[in-house]
Amino acid sequence: MNTDLFGLQVNVWADAALRLQLIVVFMTVVVMGLIWAERRILGRFQQRIGPQKTGPFGLLQSLADAVKLVGKEDLRPKNADPWTFELAPFLVFIPIFMGFVIVPFLVGWNIKVLELGLLYFVAISSVNIVGWVMAGWGSDNRYAMIGGLRAAAQSISYELPLVLSLLSVAMVAGTLNLDEIVRQQGSVPYIVWQPMAFAIFFIAALAELNRAPFDIPVGESEVVGGPFVEYSGIRWSMFMLAEYAGLLIMAVVGASVFLGGYAWPLGEELGLGWQVVLVGAKASLIIFAVFWIRASLPRLRIDQLMGYSWKILLPLVLVQILVNGLVLVYGWSEAILGVVGLAGVVALVSITGRAANRPRQIPARAAALKGEAA
Amino acid sequence: MTTEETTQPVADFSGTIWAEVDRALSGVTVRPERGLIDVIAHIPRDEVVTALRRLKTDAALHFDYLRSLTAIDREADGIEVVYHLYSTDKKHNLTVKTTLPTTDLNVPTATTVWRAANWLERETAEMFGIQFTGHPDPRTLLMPEDMTDVHPLLKSHPLAEIEVLQGEGMGYPEEGA
Amino acid sequence: MVTERAREFDTQDLLINVGPQHPSTHGVFRMVLEIDGELVKDVIPYIGYLHRGAEKLCETMDYRQGIGFMDRTEYLAAFNAELSYVMAVEALAGLEVPERAQWIRMILCELNRISSHFMFMGAFGVDTGVMGTPFIYGWREREGIIDLFEEISGDRMMYAYFRPGGLAWDVTTNFKARVREVLKSITQGIKDFDGLFTENEIFVARTKGVGYISAEDAIDYGMSGPSLRASGVPMDVRQDEPYLKYAEIDFKVITGEHGDVFDRYYCRLQELRESVKIIEQCLAKMPDTGPIMPEKMPRMLRTPPGEVYIRTEAPRGEYGVYLVSNGGNRPYRLKVRSACLSNLQALKQMSVGQYVADAILVLGSIDIVLSEVDR
Numbered sequence: 007m008n009t010d011l012f013g014l015q016v017n018v019w020a021d022a023a024l025r026l027q028l029i030v031v032f033m034t035v036v037v038m039g040l041i042w043a044e045r046r047i048l049g050r051f052q053q054r055i056g057p058q059k060t061g062p063f064g065l066l067q068s069l070a071d072a073v074k075l076v077g078k079e080d081l082r083p084k085n086a087d088p089w090t091f092e093l094a095p096f097l098v099f100i101p102i103f104m105g106f107v108i109v110p111f112l113v114g115w116n117i118k119v120l121e122l123g124l125l126y127f128v129a130i131s132s133v134n135i136v137g138w139v140m141a142g143w144g145s146d147n148r149y150a151m152i153g154g155l156r157a158a159a160q161s162i163s164y165e166l167p168l169v170l171s172l173l174s175v176a177m178v179a180g181t182l183n184l185d186e187i188v189r190q191q192g193s194v195p196y197i198v199w200q201p202m203a204f205a206i207f208f209i210a211a212l213a214e215l216n217r218a219p220f221d222i223p224v225g226e227s228e229v230v231g232g233p234f235v236e237y238s239g240i241r242w243s244m245f246m247l248a249e250y251a252g253l254l255i256m257a258v259v260g261a262s263v264f265l266g267g268y269a270w271p272l273g274e275e276l277g278l279g280w281q282v283v284l285v286g287a288k289a290s291l292i293i294f295a296v297f298w299i300r301a302s303l304p305r306l307r308i309d310q311l312m313g314y315s316w317k318i319l320l321p322l323v324l325v326q327i328l329v330n331g332l333v334l335v336y337g338w339s340e341a342i343l344g345v346v347g348l349a350g351v352v353a354l355v356s357i358t359g360r361a362a363n364r365p366r367q368i369p370a371r372a373a374a375l376k377g378e379a380a
Numbered sequence: 381m382t383t384e385e386t387t388q389p390v391a392d393f394s395g396t397i398w399a400e401v402d403r404a405l406s407g408v409t410v411r412p413e414r415g416l417i418d419v420i421a422h423i424p425r426d427e428v429v430t431a432l433r434r435l436k437t438d439a440a441l442h443f444d445y446l447r448s449l450t451a452i453d454r455e456a457d458g459i460e461v462v463y464h465l466y467s468t469d470k471k472h473n474l475t476v477k478t479t480l481p482t483t484d485l486n487v488p489t490a491t492t493v494w495r496a497a498n499w500l501e502r503e504t505a506e507m508f509g510i511q512f513t514g515h516p517d518p519r520t521l522l523m524p525e526d527m528t529d530v531h532p533l534l535k536s537h538p539l540a541e542i543e544v545l546q547g548e549g550m551g552y553p554e555e556g557a
Numbered sequence: 558m559v560t561e562r563a564r565e566f567d568t569q570d571l572l573i574n575v576g577p578q579h580p581s582t583h584g585v586f587r588m589v590l591e592i593d594g595e596l597v598k599d600v601i602p603y604i605g606y607l608h609r610g611a612e613k614l615c616e617t618m619d620y621r622q623g624i625g626f627m628d629r630t631e632y633l634a635a636f637n638a639e640l641s642y643v644m645a646v647e648a649l650a651g652l653e654v655p656e657r658a659q660w661i662r663m664i665l666c667e668l669n670r671i672s673s674h675f676m677f678m679g680a681f682g683v684d685t686g687v688m689g690t691p692f693i694y695g696w697r698e699r700e701g702i703i704d705l706f707e708e709i710s711g712d713r714m715m716y717a718y719f720r721p722g723g724l725a726w727d728v729t730t731n732f733k734a735r736v737r738e739v740l741k742s743i744t745q746g747i748k749d750f751d752g753l754f755t756e757n758e759i760f761v762a763r764t765k766g767v768g769y770i771s772a773e774d775a776i777d778y779g780m781s782g783p784s785l786r787a788s789g790v791p792m793d794v795r796q797d798e799p800y801l802k803y804a805e806i807d808f809k810v811i812t813g814e815h816g817d818v819f820d821r822y823y824c825r826l827q828e829l830r831e832s833v834k835i836i837e838q839c840l841a842k843m844p845d846t847g848p849i850m851p852e853k854m855p856r857m858l859r860t861p862p863g864e865v866y867i868r869t870e871a872p873r874g875e876y877g878v879y880l881v882s883n884g885g886n887r888p889y890r891l892k893v894r895s896a897c898l899s900n901l902q903a904l905k906q907m908s909v910g911q912y913v914a915d916a917i918l919v920l921g922s923i924d925i926v927l928s929e930v931d932r
Contacts, residue, residue, distance in 0.1 A: 416648055448879060450879060464879070
């Protein structure tokens with residue numbers, strides 16, 4: 007069976023292998039660029055310069071880091087479970103990598119166009135939590151275990167809002183095929199009709215990626231790196247790679263589903279170069295927001311994190327889905343969706359603000375514990 | 381009662397809180413001394429905790445704050461345990477002292493009066509070898525857990541070589557023991 | 558009520574060791590947390606890793622040599638530490654400090670309080686989980702102050718600039734202009750922190766209602782400084798027993814109401830503003846010329862036998878120096894009353910029943926300096 011590659015007829019398997027190679031190289035380069043960009047951007051936020059000595063503008067800093075990490079000794083604690091400990095980085099890394107299969111970077115440039123692309127993405131991107139828990143459990147370290155369990159709790163809680171927010175777009179689009187979703191946004195991106203879904207997707211994505219302010223599993227000031235506390239060298243760098251690759255994939259999916267990917271605002275008939283610029287710009291916007299938040303917000307506490315997901319995000323996204331259903335069934339104008347969505351964003355912001363400014367109280371259970379200890 | 385009492389010159393306590401303290405501590409043997417800033421009350425060790433509690437609960441004095449608790453090694457004259465008290469609402473100070481003979485270094489704990497005394501007593505205990513009887517948590521505080529036989533702040537504790545040298549370089553015959 | 562069935566689900570408590578190499582223990586402090594899930598059930602603090610025996614060492618040192626040791630007990634506010642010590646020596650020796658030296662001492666101590674509080678803001682920001690930004694903000698302001706200190710004393714942290722009787726040497730001629738310059742940048746820095754923390758929803762959610770301690774408990778544990786005032790006790794040595802020229806200065810003692818982590822942070826932020834006010838008044842009242850040391854100083858300082866307990870308000874609370882002399886040129890006994898030690902005692906009371914992440918915040922909020930705790 008042959009397929010079309012740059013106008014050449016090549017074997018399907020050869021084609022897939024070639025594309026995979028491209029993705030691996032592309033991902034590694036982009037991730038190194040992202041790490042450099044984050045350090046430079048954080049540097050600007052913090053009134054310092056950031057990496058500058060390695061190459062022009064410190065561009066080769068990530069490369070230097072990579073060389074250093076590869077050269078480091080690969081340590082394993084004596085009492086760690088060898089299999090769990092050593093397999094964990096792969097289990098974190100591979101699902102993220104597999105997620106790239108369906109990402110619509112450009113027209114016809116995903117490795118495989120899946121009819122259930124969105125479902126596949128959601129399913130595969132949540133598998134890596136197994137790796138986190140394995141890393142936490144296998145390290146024979148209590149910090150790591152707390153971190154691993156926190157990661158599991160957090161991932162399970164935020165999986166739902168993430169999936170439902172993507173689903174609300176899929177409802178309106180009538181398909182789970184990512185390319186199809188992008189193509190439908192030639193004139194108007196879905197963020198206009200589904201602003202609340204985008205807000206919730208962004209928040210949930212931050213939590214899924216364990217980025218600030220939801221970096222509770224790795225919280226450096228509490229659990230000192232969480233599941234990764236015992237890792238060093240190449241294994242630790244795989245976690246790092248997975249983290250930034252996850253950020254990249256989440257940004258590209260967000261850009262495709264909500265911001266019109268390569269299609270909006272210039273249509274999909276454009277040349278490849280323009281499409282690259284468009285997708286890159288949209289994804290960069292999301293990634294920049296993630297860095298910006300990291301530079302300015304403190305970390306939430308685990309109970310606040312869980313409460314936020316189950317008590318605020320989930321009900322709101324369910325309301326969005328309900329409204330979507332009503333609009334679709336009764337054939338109402340799409341404008342209703344936009345208005346409801348905007349109202350939802352306002353509600354989300356005000357509820358979040360009120361939740362943060364609740365009057366002071368000592369939780370009953372904590373008070374009971376205080377009594378015990380006194 | 382210490383034997384020094386008779387040799388103590390009569391001091392002027394006007395303008396101090398001594399009258400109040402004397403009233404609150406009626407029935408307790410107490411010998412006042414006028415310090416540079418605060419009044420110093422010398423109390424025998426058997427009565428010191430009773431006195432401290434009374435100073436804390438007395439409505440007019442209300443010494444609810446323990447500023448500091450420490451000891452001074454007076455070598456042959458024993459070890460003085462010093463309590464610095466303060467009242468957060470009445471804003472006055474008092475220093476309470478009790479002298480322990482070197483042969484019998486123990487004094488009832490003040491943790492029952494102020495919880496602040498806990499760590500301060502632990503530190504004093506390990507530094508001077510004083511036993512605070514009834515202390516709820518008699519572990520070492522600053523010193524290693526197994527170093528319970530070394531009491532660095534006693535004058536008999538040897539200095540390191542460098543410290544001895546430093547002392548010699550600037551020694552003056554009239555000072556010290 | 559605990560039934561048999563519920564008891565089957567009882568979990569084992571986990572002991573985790575925090576420190577002495579943990580990033581959030583602010584030095585070499587170690588505590589063992591007993592946790593049930595994410596809740597802290599017990600805290601066992603261990604201190605003493607930085608014990609250098611400064612008190613014993615000072616007994617072998619001349620009064621002037623002791624100043625250096627006091628710097629090193631409280632390295633983030635060394636001027637305040639020196640002040641207590643030299644004031645104790647002055648009280649024993651009966652030295653009268655010239656007026657100008659007193660004003661300069663006040664300005665430097667208040668500036669040191671500001672630099673120390675900025676350090677707290679930065680470190681506390683990192684404890685709450687912001688990646689470095691507040692730290693650098695705090696560092697920036699502190700750097701300006703430290704540069705000024707360096708111009709005056711010749712050192713950035715261990716000044717040894719106050720001497721019994723006055724100051725080591727006069728300040729630079731552009732002192733007042735330089736202080737005003739620094740104050741301007743500080744005022745902006747305070748605003749920055751107000752925006753970064755006080756108006757930040759997540760920061761507020763994390764700190765309000767956490768690590769509560771009542772006024773009675775705080776007094777009973779001997780807490781002092783902003784950590785005590787946050788519980789609503791207006792105890793400030795500067796106001797209650799004015800030293801230097803504080804009696805001539807108009808300033809407010811900042812108190813909180815709730816005694817939680819947020820109030821401990823907010824008290825410090827407001828204290829920064831008060832300190833700026835104090836310094837401005839000092840600058841207006843300070844004479845431009847005049848002696849900085851008494852006319853006649855003995856070559857070797859000796860004190861008559863006696864004892865004195867001098868307390869001053871350092872950034873972290875009451876810094877007391879108990880000096881006993883038997884009539885020599887060195888202390889017979891020197892005891893440093895550390896505010897941090899007493900504040901740290903209340904750690905258990907504040908953190909039990911809180912989440913693990915909050916225990917870190919509570920520790921950060923009392924702003925300990927381990928070298929002062931251990932001495």
